Amino acid sequence: MTCFSCFFGKGDSSVRRTVEIDEVLSALKNVKLYSYKDLRTATENFDPANKIGEGGFGSVYKAKLKDGTLAAIKVLSAESRQGVPEFLTEINVIANIEHENLVKLYGCCVEENHRILVYGYLENNSLAQAFIGRGHSSMQFAWHMRRRICLDVARGLAFLHEEVQPHIIHRDIKASNVLLDKDLRAKISDFGLAKLIPASMTHISTRVAGTAGYLAPEYAIRGQVTRKADIYSFGVLLLEIVSGRSNTNKRLPAKDQYLLERAWNLYEKGEIVELVDTVVNDDNDLMEACKFMKIALFCTQDMPKLRPAMSTVVEMLSGDKDVNDMMTISKPGLLSEFMGLKGNTKVSSYVLSADSGKTSSSGMEMDTSVATMTFNSIYDRSN
Ligand SMILES: Nc1ncnc2c1ncn2[C@@H]1O[C@H](COP(=O)(O)OP(=O)(O)O)[C@@H](O)[C@H]1O
Numbered sequence: 001m002t003c004f005s006c007f008f009g010k011g012d013s014s015v016r017r018t019v020e021i022d023e024v025l026s027a028l029k030n031v032k033l034y035s036y037k038d039l040r041t042a043t044e045n046f047d048p049a050n051k052i053g054e055g056g057f058g059s060v061y062k063a064k065l066k067d068g069t070l071a072a073i074k075v076l077s078a079e080s081r082q083g084v085p086e087f088l089t090e091i092n093v094i095a096n097i098e099h100e101n102l103v104k105l106y107g108c109c110v111e112e113n114h115r116i117l118v119y120g121y122l123e124n125n126s127l128a129q130a131f132i133g134r135g136h137s138s139m140q141f142a143w144h145m146r147r148r149i150c151l152d153v154a155r156g157l158a159f160l161h162e163e164v165q166p167h168i169i170h171r172d173i174k175a176s177n178v179l180l181d182k183d184l185r186a187k188i189s190d191f192g193l194a195k196l197i198p199a200s201m202t203h204i205s206t207r208v209a210g211t212a213g214y215l216a217p218e219y220a221i222r223g224q225v226t227r228k229a230d231i232y233s234f235g236v237l238l239l240e241i242v243s244g245r246s247n248t249n250k251r252l253p254a255k256d257q258y259l260l261e262r263a264w265n266l267y268e269k270g271e272i273v274e275l276v277d278t279v280v281n282d283d284n285d286l287m288e289a290c291k292f293m294k295i296a297l298f299c300t301q302d303m304p305k306l307r308p309a310m311s312t313v314v315e316m317l318s319g320d321k322d323v324n325d326m327m328t329i330s331k332p333g334l335l336s337e338f339m340g341l342k343g344n345t346k347v348s349s350y351v352l353s354a355d356s357g358k359t360s361s362s363g364m365e366m367d368t369s370v371a372t373m374t375f376n377s378i379y380d381r382s383n
């Protein structure tokens with residue numbers, strides 16, 4: 001029998017738990033373990049010049065691994081520390097998921113107190129930096145590129161929802177979690193991370209102001225974690241990609257601040273074309289862009305069960321399934337409206353109470369999660 005602590009150093013009480021080596025090794029089928037020293041070298045001592053981002057889970061560095069491969073290294077913050085076996089079990093799940101539209105997890109470092117994830121590096125950064133909202137790069141994204149990005153993301157999400165067993169709910173679909181590779185193909189990042197962090201610091205309670213625009217009301221308010229909440233977020237992202245605007249813009253007049261609300265108002269007046277980014281001007285492209293907006297509205301309907309499954313969304317986006325004029329779309333779920341306020345301060349307290357499991361099961365709809373589901377669970381047991 002080999003002790004886990006011999007493997008990972010002596011500093012962390014959790015690693016002192018003795019675990020048989022066979023169990024450990026079998027859990028590491030596709031996970032490469034990196035030493036802290038190697039990652040320090042790869043990032044030039046975590047040089048701030050190599051830092052490419054800072055998210056809710058910690059800092060992200062660009063790194064060059066020993067074999068010359070470029071990687072993105074996510075150093076999880078202290079609060080997200082988990083015992084080694086639990087951490088590796090989750091990492092193993094993530095590392096086994098491979099799809100051309102999902103960012104590849106190469107491995108991790110679990111030495112002493114460090115919890116570091118090593119991902120494939122994507123050269124063209126995130127959608128948020130590429131073309132959505134203020135302060136984005138000057139790259140021009142023509143319609144055919146946007147169309148392809150929408151389909152890439154939809155396929156990646158359909159894979160997580162419908163092919164992976166047990167299926168995975170992303171819970172943080174947003175523009176900064178869609179990364180672009182050297183050929184500007186889109187890949188979804190950060191899937192499966194929800195299980196790595198304690199309930200007290202889920203992205204949703206700590207960063208609710210930044211992500212509120214993507215949150216399905218039933219998720220934000222009642223903590224109901226289902227695939228339908230991801231589909232809602234995808235709908236909001238679709239609107240962002242087609243319009244080139246961020247889901248929330250506080251500098252606009254109150255009625256226009258939320259992209260989804262604005263899209264719905266224009267759709268009802270038959271003027272949704274106004275929201276399409278001005279770089280799209282060919283008539284056929286404009287028609288298709290309007291169709292994509294309609295699909296987005298389909299995904300963001302208030303009633304979760306009316307939102308289509310991701311595989312259906314893929315069919316609609318690719319033209320394999322008709323999106324005809326007869327299709328009725330009901331009003332989107334608007335968090336701001338539900339809360340009766342435009343700011344988001346109240347949302348976090350609702351969300352925090354959902355986190356601590358205080359929400360009751362009363363009033364839950366049939367297609368939503370079981371009563372014991374909390375924000376820390378990523379598996380959708382609803383259907
Ligand atoms: N694999 C990667 N390749 C290139 N850049 C990445 C990668 N992963 C993350 N990044 C960059 O680091 C930033 C921070 O990432 P993250 O910690 O996940 O926070 P968030 O998703 O909230 O932006 C991202 O917005 C992106 O610009």
Ligand SMILES: [Mg+2]
Pocket residue numbers: 055176177189190
């Ligand atoms: Mg991210």
